[in-house]
Amino acid sequence: MSNKKPRVRFAPSPTGYLHVGGLRTALYNYLFAKKNGGKFILRIEDTDQNRFVEGAVDNLIETLNWVGLEYDEGPNKEGSVGPYFQSERLDIYKKHAEQLIAHGDAYQCFCTTERLTELREKQQRAKLPQAKYDKLCLHLSKEETEKNLTEGKPHIVRLNVKGGDNVIINDIVRDRVEFTRDVIDDQVLIKTDGFPTYHLANVVDDYLMGITHVIRGEEWLTSTPKHILLYNAFGWELPTFAHLPLLLNADRSKLSKRQGDVAVEDYKAKGYLKEALLNFVALLGWSTSENEEFFNLDDLIEKFSLERVHKAGAIFNVEKLDWINAEHLRKKDKSEILEMLKVELAESKYKDLELKDEYLLLIIEAMLERVSFVKEYIDNSPYFFERPTSYDETVIKKRWKDDSVDLLQKYIQKLSLLDNPTKEDFEIALKQVAEEAECGAGRIIHPARVATSGVGIGPGVYDLLFILGKDEVIVRINDALKVIPEIKERINQQKQNT
């Protein structure tokens, strides 16, 4: 397969949502394909009828589209090796299972679930190293098997694991992994309902779909020997394997729902950028020799290699994700942020406000360095969208002085004389008032900020005042002057009482 263009696949089972670990697997597959001019295929592993989830496939595809991992072949994008739903390939698996049976590499098994359970319990009680099927049905005579079949007895098909050499996996990430054959169970290939198990289906499909590299999570490593036995039984050339390290919870167990968000859509809903998610997840188990950290998708395609994927599992550290998200957000064009902010606003309580683009752009400019998420433009500075509903008491306590009322009155008086003040005009006016009152500018800056925004933090005051505009500033300060002195008075009272 050395000269062939690689064909890789992401083969999730549609359980409802895309797991971030799945996203990382999909990404590595995608990057490997794009890097090497190959094809990235999406195959739906829906062979478990019990786990059918309505709408799961659509949701999965939607999420994949959202992050921008476009597949070359898959559902709704037929190539020449479809269908891409395993549930639509049942006859293919059946045919292949029959072929295996004919060659003695598989056999029908009529054992009941009860017997199997009992067998397993007995083996466990006997403290056998490993519970395995006892091959009872392998020794059924041809006649018995035929009889059972014609009687319509429920049955499954099992892989017939024979003795022989150790099974060796050559893996790009883990080099060489070796298993003795006695640890390999006679794996179920076809279930009673006629559906194949993962093991049969993935081998048959990977071969038929021309998959050259199987890139998947480490949880598959121990079942890979079964797959290799199947390839051998069919006489097929093995694909190259690459088993990826797991994504972990903070306690180093496999990343799970219980310990935080696990679905890509959860992160999307929280406002993470797709660029940040991909960038972050790419770094969980892979790095460049320079240890660079900021990448967009094109960078990743250029730099990625499976050889630099490493072996140990990685903890999914949200703090770092947050930082990467902020980095990506700051590098975006203001116009792009504007569009995202509009979407965010449309879903907020300010959805009925009519806000001009120039106004939003001013906010974006002023807040850019202060936000890590688009929604923070709203959450961190609601005062751009509504008048303060309260005033931060700790700020009042610290910044509101006896002369604040007087200074602010003088300031708005001065402002009222200005015609279309620029940002600089707001500054000049404020400094004039300070000079005339023979006090520092801070004496006005801080009260002006709380009075107009209700809080003590935010962009530069002159930005704040300019963006709000002269009229609004005057209204807000007048409003504030009616209530802040009372708050201050109350705070002073409390102080005396304690």
Place this chain on the structure above:
RNA sequence: GGCCCCUUGGUGUAAUUGGUUAACACAUCGCCCUUUCAAGGCGAAGAGUACGGGUUCAACUCCCGUAGGGGUCACCA
């Protein structure tokens, strides 16, 4: 428990594949800048590479053992 995988600061990783004061980033702390908060700049603390043996002039890098963690042992994927 059997089998398999893994092990560099709290976290993600780097270390020209045996020669570095073990590097970078996130997080933390401090200082500077800004009369706010961030961002940014500078700096600090934090691992001597899980542990123990070897091999070697030299080991994070090779070998053996131990420990710890994880994965897997379904008619789920």
